[in-house]
Amino acid sequence: MAIEKTIVLAGGCFWGVEHYLSLIPGVLKTEVGYANGHIENPTYERVCSGDSGFAEAVKVTYDLESLGLSELLGLFFQIIDPTSVNRQGNDRGPQYRTGVFFTDPADGPIVHGSLILLGESLDRPLAVEEGELKNFFVAEEYHQKYLDKNPGGYCHIPAAKFQAARGYKKTASTSPDHSVALRALLTPTQYEVTQLGATEPPFANEYFDLFEPGLYVDVVNGKPLFLSTQKFESGCGWPSFSKPIDDALIAQLPDHSFGRLRTEVRSQESGSHLGHVFPDGPASGGGLRYCINSASLRFVPKADMEAQGYGQLLPLLEEEEKRRAQAKNSAR
Numbered sequence: 001m002a003i004e005k006t007i008v009l010a011g012g013c014f015w016g017v018e019h020y021l022s023l024i025p026g027v028l029k030t031e032v033g034y035a036n037g038h039i040e041n042p043t044y045e046r047v048c049s050g051d052s053g054f055a056e057a058v059k060v061t062y063d064l065e066s067l068g069l070s071e072l073l074g075l076f077f078q079i080i081d082p083t084s085v086n087r088q089g090n091d092r093g094p095q096y097r098t099g100v101f102f103t104d105p106a107d108g109p110i111v112h113g114s115l116i117l118l119g120e121s122l123d124r125p126l127a128v129e130e131g132e133l134k135n136f137f138v139a140e141e142y143h144q145k146y147l148d149k150n151p152g153g154y155c156h157i158p159a160a161k162f163q164a165a166r167g168y169k170k171t172a173s174t175s176p177d178h179s180v181a182l183r184a185l186l187t188p189t190q191y192e193v194t195q196l197g198a199t200e201p202p203f204a205n206e207y208f209d210l211f212e213p214g215l216y217v218d219v220v221n222g223k224p225l226f227l228s229t230q231k232f233e234s235g236c237g238w239p240s241f242s243k244p245i246d247d248a249l250i251a252q253l254p255d256h257s258f259g260r261l262r263t264e265v266r267s268q269e270s271g272s273h274l275g276h277v278f279p280d281g282p283a284s285g286g287g288l289r290y291c292i293n294s295a296s297l298r299f300v301p302k303a304d305m306e307a308q309g310y311g312q313l314l315p316l317l318e319e320e321e322k323r324r325a326q327a328k329n330s331a332r
Contacts, residue, residue, distance in 0.1 A: 002028065002063040002064075002065060002066075003063060003064035003065050003183075004028060004061055004062070004063065004064070005061070005062055005063075005064050005069070005104065005107075006059060006060065006061050006062075006103050006104075007059075007060050007062070007069065007072065007073075007100065007101070007102055007103065007107065008035050008057050008058065008059050008060070008099075008100075008101040008102075008103070008133050008136060009021065009057060009058050009060060009076050009099070009100060009101075010035060010055040010056060010057040010058075010097060010098055010099040010100075010101070010129070011058075011076065011079060011080045011088060011098050012056070012080065012087075012088025012089055012091050012096045012098070012156055013056060013088065013089065013091050013096065013154070013155070013156055014032040014033075014056040014057060014058055014139070014143065015032070015143070015146040015147055015153060015154065015155060016079075016147065016155035016156055016157040017032075017056075017058050017079065017157070018030045018031075018032045018058045018145070018146070018147075019145075019146075019147040019148070019155070019157075019162065020079055020157055020161060020162055020165050021058055021060050021072075021075075021076070021165075022145075023162055023165040023166045024062075024067065024072070024075055024165045024168055025066065025067070025166075025168055025169075026062050026063050026066035026067025026071075026072075027060060027061070027062045027063075027067065027072075028061045028062055028063055029060075029061040030058055030059070030060055030061075031058065031059045031138060031144065032056070032057070032058050032059075032138075032139045032143050032144060032146075033057060033058075033059060033136050033137050033138045033139045034047050034052070034054035034055070034056065034057065034095075034136070034137045034139060035054060035055050035057035035099070035101055035133060035134075035135070035136050036053065036054065036055060036057075036099070036101060036129075036131075036133065036134045036135060036136075037052045037053035037054030037055075037135065037137075038052065038053040039052050039053070039054075041137060042054050042137055043140070044139065044140055044143065047095050048093070048095060050093045050094050050095060052095075053094070054095060054137075055094070055095055055096070055097050055099055055129075056095050056096060056139075057099070057101070057136070059136060060072070064183070065179060065180070065183075068191075068192055068195070068196040068198070069107055069110050069111070069114075069188075069192060069198075070110055070113075070114055070192045070196045070197070070198035071196055073100065073110075073111065073114045074114070074257075075165065075168060076100075077114075077118055078161065078164075079157050079161050080098050080128070081098075082098060082118055082119075082122065082126055082127060082128050083122055083124040083125060083126065083127050084098070084127060085097070085127045088156055089156025089157075090156060091156065097127075097129060098127065098128045098129065099128060099129035099130065099131075100114075100115070100128060100129070100130050101129075101130075101131060101132065101133040101134075101136075102131075102132060102133065103132075103133050104188075105132065106187070106188045106189070107188065108132070109189050109200050109201055109204070109205075110188065110189055110192050110198055110200075111130055112130060112201040112204075113193075113198055113199040113200045113201050114198065114199070115128055115130055116199060116201060116202065117199050117257075117258055118258060120258070121258035121259050121260055179195070182194075182195060182220065185220075186219065186220070187295070189295045190219055190295045190296075192295075193273060193293045193295040193296055194219065194220055194270075194272035194273055194274075194295065194296050195272070195273070196273075197257070197264070197273045198273075199275075199293060200238075200293050200294060200295050201237075202236060202237025202238055203237040204237075205237075205238065205239075205293065205294035205295065206294040206295075206299075207239045207294040207297060207299055208237055208238055208239055208294060209233075210239075210299065211228065211231060211233075212228065212299075212301060212302075213228050213229075213301070213302040213317065213321065214228050214299055214300050214301040214302045214304075214305065214317075215227060215228065215299070215300045215302075215305055215310055215313060215317065216228070216231075216239070216241075216292075216297045216298070216299055216300075217297065217298050217299075217300060217310075218267045218269070218270050218272060218296070218297070218298075219272070219295070219296055219297055219298045220267070220270040220272045221267075221269060221270045222298070223249065223267060223269050223270065224245055224249075224310060224313060225244055225245060225249055225250070225267065225274070225297070226241045226244055226245060226290070226292070226297075227245060227313070227316065227317050227320055228302075228317070229317065229320035229321055229324055230242050230243055230244070230245075230285070230320075232281070232282060232285065234281070234289055234291070236289075236291060238275065238291050238292060238293060238294070239291075239292045239293075239294055239297065240281070240289050240290065240291055240292070241289075241290040241292060242281050242282065242285030242286055242288060242289070242290070243285065243286055243288065243290070244290065245313070245316070248268065249267070249268050249269070250265050250266070250267070250268060250274070250290075251265070251266045251267070251268045251271075252264070252265055252277065253265075253266065255276065262276045262278075263276055263277050263278075264276055265277050265290060265292070267296075272296055273293075273296065274290075274292050274293065274296045274297075275290065275291045275292040275293050275296065276290075276291050277289065277290050277291070278291060284327075302314070302317065305317075
């Protein structure tokens with residue numbers, strides 16, 4: 001059974017954007033209109049004047065069981081120039097600005113995290129507006145499915161992009177039944193991060209500034225992954241660890257997303273996406289920085305480890321605490 005969600009995307013002339021998005025497997029419905037302006041009942045002519053505050057946009061209804069929001073956004077980013085201000089293709093004006101407008105506040109962190117990743121891959125400032133959808137007015141009927149009615153009509157999107165949209169294949173490896181179970185277990189952000197490789201916003205996640213003694217486990221299956229003694233302040237805005245409890249717990253994979261090469265880390269047992277590992281950690285800890293999404297983890301305080309079945313790791317945690325205390329005293 002489909003789980004219907006909506007998102008509103010602005011990417012220049014809405015004729016081509018609507019056609020492209022409608023071809024993506026998992027998209028159920030597309031409708032062009034005018035988003036986030038400051039007048040009532042705008043017309044195409046008024047929007048084109050540039051003084052209405054509206055952006056040409058597409059309301060997308062998609063099946064969450066077939067297509068994750070982070071996947072949809074990744075595909076949308078492939079057809080826009082995210083650094084262009086009030087211009088896409090040959091179209092100029094504030095009505096052609098780019099934007100991602102969510103209707104569900106729970107989608108906000110996913111949108112923001114996706115834009116963070118996009119911005120990091122660019123050599124110019126990101127110019128994609130983001131935020132909650134304030135208003136949306138459906139455009140005139142002749143604009144709806146315009147390229148279906150007029151195959152030779154104007155479009156700023158290359159034809160090859162439409163073919164790529166048709167051929168898109170879902171990246172999640174979970175079975176439909178397992179996916180349903182995980183969606184019931186996890187929050188929307190936890191699911192998008194662990195199953196679809198999304199990234200949560202820096203400095204706005206649960207554990208980035210938590211340094212209490214305890215244990216970090218896989219949020220999906222509870223497998224122990226990191227000790228609190230392996231956590232350090234890196235300034236990046238995400239939890240950072242110098243190493244896992246055991247290297248065998250972590251799988252490392254090449255990640256070519258967003259046009260750059262990084263090393264992705266996943267939980268070996270559950271397959272959940274955790275984050276990435278970088279060679280810029282403290283030399284005293286081995287030189288690595290495991291940059292991990294809070295949404296991939298669950299923190300178990302030291303005082304609760306025994307009761308939650310992790311008592312066997314208490315000696316290791318206490319040994320690490322003792323070693324760190326000795327090292328700190330020696331440095332004085």
